[in-house]
Amino acid sequence: MLPSRYLRSAARQTSHRRPAAGEAFQGKLDAEVIRHNKAITAHMRAGRVAEAERLFAAMPRRSTSTYNAMLAGYAANRRLPLAVSLFRTIPRPDTFSYNTLLHALAVSSSLTDARGLFDEMPVKDSVSYNVMISSHANHGLVSLARNYFDLAPEKDAVSWNGMLAAYVRNGRIEDARALFTSRTEWDAISWNALMAGYVQRGNMAEAKELFDRMPARDVVSWNIMVSGYARGGNMMEARRLFDAAPVRDVFTWTAVVSGFAQNGMLEEARKVFDAMPERNEVSWNAMVAAYVQHRMMEKAKELFNMMPCRNVASWNTMLTGYAQAGMLEEAKVVFDMMPQKDAVSWAAMLAAYSQGGYSEETMQLFIEMGRHGEWVNRSAFACVLSTCADIAALECGMQLHGRLMKAGYGVGCFVGNALLAMYFKCGNMEHARNAFEEMEERDVVSWNTMIAGYARHGFGKEALDIFDTMKTTSTKPDDITMVGVLAACSHSGLVEKGISYFYSMHHDFGVTAKPEHYTCMIDLLGRAGRLTEAHDLMKDMPFEPDSTMWGALLGASRIHRNPELGRSAAEKIFELEPENAGMYVLLSNIYASSGKWCDVGKMRVMMEERGVKKVPGFSWIEVHNKVHTFSVGDCVHPEKEKIYAFLEDLDMRMKKAGYVSATDMVLHDVEEEEKEHMLKYHSEKLAAAYGILNIPLGRPIRVIKNLRVCGDCHNAFKYISAIEGRLIILRDSNRFHHFKDGSCSCGDYW
DNA sequence: ATAGGGTTAG
The missing domain is CATH 1.25.40.10 (Tetratricopeptide repeat domain)
Structure with missing residues (x-):
């Protein structure tokens, strides 16, 4: 928020009195001040803020224009705090100074600050109103923009065009059309704004109608139509208009380059790019983006390195290119190397x-x-x-x-x-x-x-x-x-x-x-x-069955104890996805639950032969904004003693309630007598135990597991939910289980 | 030196 007392002190000094003759900043401005003002503007436009400041500081005499040039420069270079403090030092701020700060606030600060300044301004001209119209429109506040438009005592061409653009930019093409129809004194910019609105919505027919009817077309009118057809995929028409245009600038050429690129015509795009009479950053970026879109990162990089100058968008193009190609390390290198980052860069890397x-x-x-x-x-x-x-x-x-x-x-x-x-x-x-x-x-x-x-x-x-x-x-x-x-x-x-x-x-x-x-x-x-x-x-279905379908059948075979069907489903899966470890385990469990231990053994050999690695199971739980991770038989957690003691005690109480540990659910890779011991310490049990010990009664225990929940733990959790009176919500790799009062929301089908 | 239309990156 801008402290308004400073503004008021500045405002007090703004007077409409005639200045006394001989005041340094009034009267005849000497040539040197004018020369310096121009130099300040030039420095600021080139982004040389420090140079401009040095010149400003060295000036023996300054006019209000000198301050205004500095102010505009700060605003253009996004130095809002500097702009605000400079404004406070202007001896006689004029409406121009106010307008410049007003615009800077609306762009870089908040509309509230801008409104505050607007209300305090001693003299408002049409530019002041126009700033308010466009900045509110840019924030999507069309009706407020309209208020300022209606309030403006004098409306110039910019006011009308600003309101028109306010409607167009916020997708309100009908309102724009109504405003346009309400009067006749529109210039090329107005026609172009409305045309662009229709192009944005893909309505080339309406845009063409305006284009044909408008009294005087300029190069922008042609550009809107060319890029409209190009983006819509109609390269024939885009090309025809390009050839028919009486004037072309770098925009026209770039629109055609990116049009060809986006429609998969990379060669054509490059031909046009090579033929361009002049290029700017945007044209280079369009061509780099063309290679990026075709996943040709080598070519993209080559061109990127050739660019005479790069802007943030150039870097962002490369960054997203690597990211989309799955080359995350390269993407990070680009991200770290970028001279400047903007919101797009951060969002792309994220x-x-x-x-x-x-x-x-x-x-x-x-x-x-x-x-x-x-x-x-x-x-x-x-x-x-x-x-x-x-x-x-x-x-x-x-x-x-x-x-x-x-x-x-x-x-x-x-x-x-x-x-x-x-x-x-x-x-x-x-x-x-x-x-x-x-x-x-x-x-x-x-x-x-x-x-x-x-x-x-x-x-x-x-x-x-x-x-x-x-x-x-x-x-x-x-x-x-x-x-x-x-x-x-x-x-x-x-x-x-x-x-x-x-x-x-x-x-x-x-x-x-x-x-x-x-x-x-x-x-x-x-x-x-x-x-x-x-x-x-x-x-009967019109597709070849895929591994997920066979997986569904395999799961059903397990629940309904049909090892024959399970075996044939699993064989299909092994054909389709020989590296899918989950399927070996699932089939193994089916054999195990039917007591076919020799088949379980075969599965183990098969996994070893094919080099299939079982993904180690782990679970985690969030307690007090901290994540605790557990793996099978975990003994690294600082509270492991408490957890194991609690589990031992819990185990006894569960057994009293009728719980029998189902040793047939484990993949047969441990000795028989060790099975029950192992099961008790499955990662999801450890995580749940930690949760019960640390989360207040009445709040759910939320446990996540990276694999499917094991059958014994699923059974045990039902008992635990009843004995401890807790809601346990378990997310496994497949679905969610809500354990409450001895039963699970999955109905034991998972 | 401030305000309105067209090209690139998400």
Whole structure:
């Protein structure tokens, strides 16, 4: 916030009195002052702030214009605090000084500060009003922009064009059109603004109509049309207009280069690029981006190194190129080398890390971003939320939620959807539901996240309730919605309902069954014990079965103790994915539960022969904003004594309640007598025990496991939930389990 | 020296 008393002191000195003759800054400005003013402007424009300051300090006499040049320079070079303090020292600030500061505040500070200054200004001219119109429009505040427009006593061409642009930039093309129709004195800029609005929405027909009708076209008019056709993929028309244009500038050429590049015509793009009469950073960037889009990072780098000068966008192009190619190390090198970083750079690096699954690096970078004082934009928030979801960092996610609401991001789809997903993945359905209710806009992704989220937690009824509500809105269910709906039916045993949705979804919602839907159906039928039907569906479907479908059948075979079908499913999986360790373990468990120990042994040999490594199992739990990780038979945790003692005691009480440790669930890779001992110390049990000891009664225990939960632990957790009177929410690699009062939300099907 | 239209990166 700008301390307004300083402004008032400056304002007091602004007078409209005639200055006394002989005052240094008034009267005849000598040539030297004018010369210096021009030099200051030149330095500032070239970004040489220090040079300008040196010159300014050395000047024996200054005019208000001298101060204004400095002020504008500071504003252009984003030195807002310097601009503000300089403003306070201007002996006689004029309306120009005020307008310059007004603009700087609106761009780099806040609209509140700008409004404060605007209200204090002793004399406002049309520029002052125009600044208010455009800056409010830039913040999406169209109706406030309109207020200032209506308030302006004198409207010049810029006021009208500013209001027109305010509508166009905020997607209100109809309002722009109405304003345009309300009068006739429009210039080329106005016609261009409206045309660009139609181009933005992909309405080339309307844009063309304006283009043909406008009284005088300038080079910008041609550029809008050329780039419009190019971006829309109509390179024929873009090229035709390019050839027909009476004048071309660097914009025209660049639009064609990027048009060819984005439409997959790399060679054409390069030809045009090589033929350009002049190039700026943007044209170079467009060509570098062309190579990046085609994953030709070597060529991109070559061109990048040849660039006569690079801007932030050039670096960002390379950074995102490496990131998208999965070359994270190169991306980080670029990120560290960049002379300047902007919000895009940070967001791109965050996205690279979070999408690559580098949770630690994502969070570290996010913290560094805060230290840098970098503005956290929506993209950065979404990346970090997604990382919180991956590592189930609920506390951190909730803190982000608070910041999001303050920043006003939490209610939109882009960040809101990430927030919903985070809460579900952290095992907190209530918070997801509340966040969903808080959202001001919901798109198909929001609904899908809710449906799939409830389904994965085993709350099929809630998922289907959300689906019923969705059907009453204007948002149409898509194929992903139906995957969620079928999964909800499957996870909650609603077999007939699922079958009915599967066969009616094409007619009702225009969704054609994809492999994912068949996988759900195989799962649904298989869990219900209708193994033959599931198998028949696989034979009849119009795709080759993939390993997830066989996996669903394998899982069903395990639950319903059908080792023959399980074996044939597993064999198919081994053909398709010989390196999938989870499948060996699953099949091994099936053999083990049928007492076929020699087959279990064969599996072990097979895994060794094929060099398949079992992924070590581990679990973690967040307690007091700190993550505690456990692995099988863990003995490194500082509170291990307490945990083991508690587990021993718990074990006795569980056995009294009827619990029998199911030794047949473990992959047969330990000696018989050691089995029970090993099982007791599975990582999820250790994590849960730590949670029970450290989390106050009445609050849920949220445990995450990197693999599927073991059968014995699943059974044990049911007992523990009843004995300890705790809700245990377990996220395994496949789904969520809510253990409460002796039963689990998965209904023992997982 | 301040305010309105067109090209690149997310």
